[in-house]
């Protein structure tokens with residue numbers, strides 16, 4: 093029986109090392125699961141696939157997204173594809189319609205005659221945008237034949253940010269839970285026999301990553317640019333945790349050797 097507590101992981105007995113191994117594996121599993129949860133939860137926020145910085149912006153700051161129809165028209169679509177231009181008057185009529193507040197009512201408003209959006213689109217868009225369109229530039233996958241087709245592309249949306257209550261509750265659980273877990277893992281990593289400088293650098297980067305990640309949740313609420321810091325710092329933090337975990341696992345798996353001092 094050692095009379096002083098072990099000062100490095102390799103001094104631990106077989107069972108203790110086994111326990112540390114299992115616990116750190118669980119912790120890494122938890123990190124992966126929280127990454128997956130974040131991805132699945134935030135992914136859909138901006139209604140585009142994949143976790144993008146826009147999902148983060150929408151969640152912490154709120155964001156308005158422009159209707160895809162409006163974006164396309166303002167970008168000059170479809171004139172970039174063909175020589176047959178969409179006349180400027182009609183483009184403007186569609187843009188006015190999409191930026192007004194009568195989008196659903198005016199779509200096929202009789203009173204607008206040829207300038208009704210449904211009429212303009214029948215003439216200028218359906219060659220390419222009907223389910224049966226074919227040809228070099230056809231887009232049968234984006235049909236614009238009926239209001240049901242057009243509606244989802246015509247809506248500009250406001251994504252409202254998470255409420256202060258939920259942000260505070262989330263900060264409370266994450267800040268306390270993650271900092272505790274991080275301290276324990278950092279401590280274990282400092283008890284390994286890997287070079288001090290490497291472990292120290294990793295612990296420093298991981299701690300800073302955690303502080304900046306959670307701190308920028310609040311900063312993003314005010315200044316949307318901090319969404320990039322959330323992503324960057326979150327990546328550093330998670331990467332740091334994985335590396336620290338691997339250092340600990342490596343150390344307890346390596347053959348034990350008696351401390352030389």
Ligand code: HEC
Pocket residue numbers: 160161162164169170173174178213216217218219220221229230231233234245
């Ligand atoms: C010469 C053929 C052609 C014409 C005419 C045309 N489009 Fe397109 N449009 C396309 C193609 C090709 C795409 C790309 C489809 C894709 O991404 O799968 C596209 C994409 C779009 C998109 C983007 C959909 C998205 O998912 O973001 C919108 C909106 C759109 N068109 C609206 C219109 C409107 C409105 C008109 C009429 C004013 C029009 N288009 C006329 C060929 C055409």
